[in-house]
Amino acid sequence: MxxxxxxxxxxxxxxxxxxxxxxxxxxxxxxxxxxxxxxxxxxxxxxxxxxxxxxxxxxxxxxxxxxxxxxxxxxxxxxQSVARELLLVKVGATASNRAEIQGIIEPFRASVVDVGINSLMIQATGDREKLDALIELLRPYGIKELARTGITALPRSMQIQPKAHMHA
Known part of the structure; x- marks a missing residue:
């Protein structure tokens, strides 16, 4: 486990x-x-x-x-906890496919953090499964470099019970 x-x-x-x-x-x-x-x-x-x-x-x-x-x-x-990881991935990108790559990363709430002549560096945060899925979608463009932080996590806050409404 x-x-x-x-x-x-x-x-x-x-x-x-x-x-x-x-x-x-x-x-x-x-x-x-x-x-x-x-x-x-x-x-x-x-x-x-x-x-x-x-x-x-x-x-x-x-x-x-x-x-x-x-x-x-x-x-x-x-x-119950919140666990996240940071991913930086540099993918091959040309003028003709940059918009396509942008369309792939948008649903993941990822962002382009660096632009090179033949590459884009993308930053994403989330759980491991989300980042794995993003990597697989970017793989056809050619992954030049990849770095992951590993998971960081904190326990969730206790849920606050709503106060009962008093009627006069």
């Missing part, structure tokens, strides 16, 4: 290496990893996508909690 693990850590040297090493020692492949500042100064959020059963993930979570500088660990796969 695929898991998205969010780890809040102190922004210190070697924290990322210790976290990644823990996964490696347990023979887990890290499908994607993203790291960046969090809402708290001095804290970073590491988001790791990996595969494993629930019992194994629980063990990984316990081991992560034992690491110095780990503040909080959440398995975002078992709760």
């Amino acid at each position: 695929r898991h998205i693990i969010s780890i809040l850590v102190n922004n210190q040297p070697r924290v990322l290496a210790r976290v990644a090493s823990l996964f490696g020692r347990r023979n887990f492949n890290i499908e994607s990893i993203s790291v960046g500042e969090s809402e708290e100064p001095g804290l970073s959020r590491i988001v790791i996508v990996t595969h494993g059963d629930a019992r194994t993930m629980e063990q990984v979570s316990k081991h992560l909690h034992k690491l110095i500088d780990v503040i909080k660990v959440q398995d975002l796969s078992i709760q």
Whole structure:
């Protein structure tokens, strides 16, 4: 089963290496990893996508909690969350097919962020399946370069219950 693990850590040297090493020692492949500042100064959020059963993930979570500088660990796969990835893709483009490519990327809410003589660089964000679909549609134009950030995610906010209307 695929898991998205969010780890809040102190922004210190070697924290990322210790976290990644823990996964490696347990023979887990890290499908994607993203790291960046969090809402708290001095804290970073590491988001790791990996595969494993629930019992194994629980063990990984316990081991992560034992690491110095780990503040909080959440398995975002078992709760509602928002997960996104950024894609930059450079495709072959000529004057005659630029409008066609624009028509392909528009429904994906993607945008052209750089124009070359024989290429377009396109930026898109979304879930993995959406970005995979966009790549497949762009493949016939010739993908020159491609970079993906890996998934970043946060738990959804709790739904606010509407207040009951009082009648006088």
